[in-house]
Amino acid sequence: MEQSKRWWKESVVYQIYPRSFNDSNNDGIGDIPGIIEKLDYLKKLGVDVIWLSPVYQSPNDDNGYDISDYRDIMDEFGTMTDWETMLKEAHDRGIKIIMDLVVNHTSDEHAWFLESRKSKNNDYRDYYIWRKGKQDGSEPNNWESAFSGSVWDYDETTGEYYLHLFSKKQPDLNWENPIVRSEVYDMMRWWLDKGIDGFRMDVINFISKVPGLPDAPNPQGKKYVPGGDYFMNGPRIHEFLHEMHQRALADYDVMTVGEMPGVDVAEAVDYTKEDNQELNMVFQFEHMDLDSGPEGKWDLKPLKLKDLRDNLVKWQKGLENEGWNSLYMNNHDQPRMVSRFGDDGKYRVESAKMLATMLHMMKGTPFIYQGEEFGMTNVQFDSIEDYQDIETLNMYREKRAEGVPQEELMHKIHVKGRDNARTPVQWNDSSHAGFTGGTPWIQVNPNYQEVNAEAAVAEPQSIFHYYRKLIDLRHKHESIVYGSFDSLYNDHEEIVAYQREYQGEVLLVFLNFYDGQPKAALPEEFVQKNRDMLISNYQVEEISANEFTLRPYEARVYRITD
The missing domain is CATH 3.20.20.80 (Glycosidases)
Structure with a gap:
């Protein structure tokens, strides 16, 4: 589609x-x-x-x-x-x-929350999530905050807890309201x-x-x-x-x-x-x-x-x-x-x-x-x-x-x-x-x-x-933005490689993730086709070579055209 x-x-x-x-x-x-x-x-x-x-x-x-x-x-x-x-x-x-x-x-210093905590019948009470403690006196539930500890903080003024998935100074808004x-x-x-x-x-x-x-x-x-x-x-x-x-x-x-x-x-x-x-x-x-x-x-x-x-x-x-x-x-x-x-x-x-x-x-x-x-x-x-x-x-x-x-x-x-x-x-x-x-x-x-x-x-x-060059390429090549994506070398222990294709333009991306020197090769169907080097992070002398050794952390992007 x-x-x-x-x-x-x-x-x-x-x-x-x-x-x-x-x-x-x-x-x-x-x-x-x-x-x-x-x-x-x-x-x-x-x-x-x-x-x-x-x-x-x-x-x-x-x-x-x-x-x-x-x-x-x-x-x-x-x-x-x-x-x-x-x-x-x-x-x-x-x-x-x-x-x-x-x-x-919001912050607990937001005007809505300052009102909300004043009383149980305040107009802003339901802007936030307030609950009574359990019958045994414990907090309303056992959830853990993203910043450690409980998601509940007890408020003395009204004797209830408010929910904060993050810091206790970040009370959760009540989106049900x-x-x-x-x-x-x-x-x-x-x-x-x-x-x-x-x-x-x-x-x-x-x-x-x-x-x-x-x-x-x-x-x-x-x-x-x-x-x-x-x-x-x-x-x-x-x-x-x-x-x-x-x-x-x-x-x-x-x-x-x-x-x-x-x-x-x-x-x-x-x-x-x-x-x-x-x-x-x-x-x-x-x-x-x-x-x-x-x-x-x-x-x-x-x-x-x-x-x-x-x-x-x-x-x-x-x-x-x-x-x-x-x-x-x-x-x-x-x-x-x-x-x-x-x-x-x-x-x-x-x-x-x-x-x-x-x-x-x-x-x-x-x-x-x-x-x-x-x-x-x-x-x-x-x-x-x-x-x-x-x-x-x-x-x-x-x-x-x-x-x-x-x-x-x-x-x-x-x-x-x-x-x-x-x-x-x-x-x-x-x-x-x-x-x-x-x-x-x-x-x-x-x-x-x-x-x-x-x-x-x-x-x-x-x-x-x-x-700068990567950004410029994205602006110039629709294949980078809209092209299909297919992975190559799916089981290789050092290389990530993939293919992008859009309206007759094919890009082949080869990435060496480590400091070794693994060997790579163009897929067979592209060997006889025209190619140029769209971008690479090393100087590449032999663009015409079908097989090549990737240097430490090397990246190459070949552009293939008919």
């Missing part, structure tokens, strides 16, 4: 985490004027869309994902006038902006009317909970257990998202992407196929969990290449004809791509380019996370005192209390902690990497003197210029 052509399918998105992007006033915190200063840099890179992580008014319990006013800008980021200037300046450069929509929960939904849609239209180009929707598949909020199965008798089956992809989720589309989105030509932990391929098709009128694409997490053991993200296990290949292929084929993929390998919640999937030492440049080739040549909309485009790496702070992330700090405190050795916990944090992605963008080799003239809110990665944007822009063979 021929899929419709849309601007957001042909776009490349750049995610900005404002707190760590660029500080214009030297208070140590990135801000909106700092983003404006770097728009020419993003124009040079060639991206089409900025996804802006939350800049709304917030007490910052979870770095802006706890919103106290959806229609105002956080003081430390600037003013609404600054925001309006940024939108105009971006649009003047042909760059669209999508905002983060965080409507599973139609007034809440109307408030959200009205707020979305307010931003759309200001001229934004869409939304990235935070944990949007959590908004429908199973009625009754039952206990989750607990065969091991733990105090708290994950309750995801009762709030992920819940019974009314498609109804809510279709209603959101009809009442907030349908009148605007915008991009929507839903962050959806726990979504599978079949569900993603339902969320994203056009006839359903829900979302354009989803962020799924399966490939982000392949190096996690049964106990979750902090339970480290080695990544098997076959597992990664099989998962990527499953999603490529599953959404090939219906729905649409988002393509990402890191973001503000995930470790740095080159440290996790590549080699951030000897082969940092080669492996960063290889991973980028893999992602940008697949079918879907690619997302670049700030600093990825010049190969920023994970950080290894020596002390827990240097970390800021609430998830990391809660895990450390809880596990130390259980007697887990400090060295073991610090290793887990170095590998998987969210602050790996949140160290300031390394703009140059000056003090604090040119991020701020003050003291940064979180320390800069010490490797900034070698790894920084200024050096990458100045070096013609850098990761930055390789990204």
Whole structure:
């Protein structure tokens, strides 16, 4: 089935985490004027869309994902006038902006919640999810928060508990209440009317909970257990998202992407196929969990290449004809791509380019996370005192209390902690990497003197210029955007390879995931056909060779024509 052509399918998105992007006033915190200063840099890179992580008014319990006013800008980021200037300046450069929509929960300092907790008969009480404790005095259910501990917090004023799937300062909105939904849609239209180009929707598949909020199965008798089956992809989720589309989105030509932990391929098709009128694409997490053991993200296990290949292929084929993929390998919640999937030492440049080739040549909309485009790496702070992330700090405190050795916990944090992605963008080799003239809110990665944007822009063979070429190719070749996808070398222990095809143009992608030198070959049916090298991260002398040896972390994309 021929899929419709849309601007957001042909776009490349750049995610900005404002707190760590660029500080214009030297208070140590990135801000909106700092983003404006770097728009020419993003124009040079060639991206089409900025996804802006939350800049709304917030007490910052979870770095802006706890919103106290959806229609105002956080003081430390600037003013609404600054925001309006940024939108105009971006649009003047042909760059669209999508905002983060965080409507599973608000801050406990939001006006709605301040009213809600005053009394049981307050007009805003039903904006949130309140419950009495069980008859034995325990909490309403046994669900565990995403940030550890209970999802319930007891409120003395009314003697009831409120639900918070995340921090206790992030109470969940009650989407069963139609007034809440109307408030959200009205707020979305307010931003759309200001001229934004869409939304990235935070944990949007959590908004429908199973009625009754039952206990989750607990065969091991733990105090708290994950309750995801009762709030992920819940019974009314498609109804809510279709209603959101009809009442907030349908009148605007915008991009929507839903962050959806726990979504599978079949569900993603339902969320994203056009006839359903829900979302354009989803962020799924399966490939982000392949190096996690049964106990979750902090339970480290080695990544098997076959597992990664099989998962990527499953999603490529599953959404090939219906729905649409988002393509990402890191973001503000995930470790740095080159440290996790590549080699951030000897082969940092080669492996960063290889991973980028893999992602940008697949079918879907690619997302670049700030600093990825010049190969920023994970950080290894020596002390827990240097970390800021609430998830990391809660895990450390809880596990130390259980007697887990400090060295073991610090290793887990170095590998998987969210602050790996949140160290300031390394703009140059000056003090604090040119991020701020003050003291940064979180320390800069010490490797900034070698790894920084200024050096990458100045070096013609850098990761930055390789990204520019990848983005340019996507803009020029419809086969990259709309072509079919077929995997090659399905059982190879070192190579990932695949084929894209559209209207007579074939692209063959070969990727060496390790530092060895495996042999590869063109499929037999293409041996006699014309070819050129669309892009590669090494100099390739013999394009005519049908068999070739891939160098460490080498990427090649052949273009085959009749």
